[in-house]
Amino acid sequence: MDKVTPQSQTPILSLVCTAFGHDYIVTRKITDHISEYKCTCCGREVSNSYSGKFEALTYKQREVNECLSSFFRKKKRISIH
Numbered sequence: 001m002d003k004v005t006p007q008s009q010t011p012i013l014s015l016v017c018t019a020f021g022h023d024y025i026v027t028r029k030i031t032d033h034i035s036e037y038k039c040t041c042c043g044r045e046v047s048n049s050y051s052g053k054f055e056a057l058t059y060k061q062r063e064v065n066e067c068l069s070s071f072f073r074k075k076k077r078i079s080i081h
């Protein structure tokens with residue numbers, strides 16, 4: 001048992017988050033309603049979806065956000081009078 005998995009690096013911090021909740025900060029604003037967040041405690045990254053639920057920021061979720069972000073910017077530009 002001399003192998004260290006990435007998940008086992010911050011067990012204590014993860015426990016703190018489990019007990020008291022994650023301390024998220026906004027790392028990236030996607031739209032007015034959707035942002036990406038990162039926990040300052042354990043480094044967990046999440047994003048909220050249109051349903052308002054927080055989801056783990058996976059590679060796929062990142063791509064979706066990237067899409068949304070560019071779409072949102074275009075839409076905003078067009079709507080400016």
Ligand SMILES: [Zn+2]
Binds near residue numbers: 021043
């Ligand atoms: Zn956390």
